[in-house]
Amino acid sequence: MKKLFAEFFGTYWLVFGGCGSALFAAGYPDLGIGFAGVALAFGLxxxxxxYAVGHISGGHFNPAVSIGLWAGGRFEAKDLISYIVSQCAGAILAAGTLYLILRGKPGFAIENTKAGAFASNGFGAFSPDGYSMESAFLAEMILTMFFLIIILGATDKLANGRFAGIAIGLGLTLIHLISIPITNTSVNPARSLSQAIFAGGEPLSQVWLFWLAPIIGAVLGGFVYKTLLEKKTEE
Known part of the structure; x- marks a missing residue:
């Protein structure tokens, strides 16, 4: 249970901190943190x-990461469902908390006919810069694949594990710097689901892509690292 609570709280913090920075601070008049600030917030x-709970659960905070670690031989299949449920629960509770806070601002309303409504992900008219479904799918798949390669490499038994959290956090920052204009950056199905539930409308109908593309990318990343990059004992 401690592992599941760690995943719950870790994913809660990811959504609250990352999506919260987008909702509260990205466009704040004159002092907004912008895309770069939001990217850094997700990485942080x-x-x-x-470092806080990674030693308890492995620090996945993302269904695609759990699946990718399984594909890379670092995670047992029997724990996948419980981890994914915990991650989604943490993400949804965080989105609910963000919603309650935003309700305290006069005139607040979720405009789910526009890109990025409630920090949601999207493609086509719901992409921040109008990228197509195909472009969004490719970006999410490739970026998640490399995210898994970073995670697997940084946590390899031959790597310096003390710095793994830094490499992974900065990797996620870079991913957001690349792809916020494309999809508002997912690479995390739980993060996408939580925001889409509260946004509703078209963002919710598009959330399938932000499950499918990251999961495919994660499996590819796990497979690539395990078969092509991981140093075997006999080597």
Missing amino acids: TVLTMA
């Missing part, structure tokens, strides 16, 4: 929780 949530 993973970095901080990797």
